[in-house]
Amino acid sequence: MKTKVAFVCIHNSCRSQMAEGWAKHLGSDVLEIYSAGTEEYHEVKPLAVEVMKEVGIFMDDHYPKLLIDIPEEVDILITMGCGVICPFVPCKCQEDWGLEDPSGGTIKEFRKTRDLIENKVKDLIYRVRNNYI
Template sequence: MKKKVAFVCVHNSCRSQMAEGWAKELGKEILEAYSAGTENYPEVKPNAVKVMEEAGIEMSEHYPKLLTDIPEELDILITMGCGVACPFVPCGHQEDWGLEDPSGGPIEGFQKTRDMIKEKVQELIERIEKGEL
């Protein structure tokens, strides 16, 4: 059975969207991936979409979602390092990845964040496969 994992940050417009994209691609055999934010936002950041497309992950159809748009119960909740407290979400495991938001910066910041998120998603998958989560 696949593990339900959600990636959460404030606007669901950059880091959490990238994490969802990587999880759906790299963990499609073991993960049911979602992303959400704690506040409304009009769009996924164009640079986030662009750098993910550079890596072969299509995100042009992604849009910001709220916590109410994802399953109420999760196996794993990952916060992205937003500096805000998330409302309580029932889950078996929760951790914070402490990633800085590249929004407003150069494209290289988005690329660096994309690559860090890929590594963290790969590590998450390995931990699940080992039975650690």
């Protein structure tokens, strides 16, 4: 059985979308992956889509989702560092990755965030595969 992981931020328009993309690309064999936001938003940030495309991860069909769009309970809940509090999402493990939001920044800032998320997702997958979480 796969470990259910949800990446959550406020709008589900940038960081949590990149985390979902990386997790599906690198760990879909061990993870059942979701992302969501606590507030509605109209699009995934175009620069997030662009920088992920640079590394071969295509998010053209991604769209912002809300917490009601993911399972009621997950194994791992990861917030991106935007002060999101999700007491109503039951989980076995919760982490906050403390990532700065590149929204409104340059493509260089989006690339930096993309690369930070890649490393965090790789670490998460390693810990899941080795039963550390």
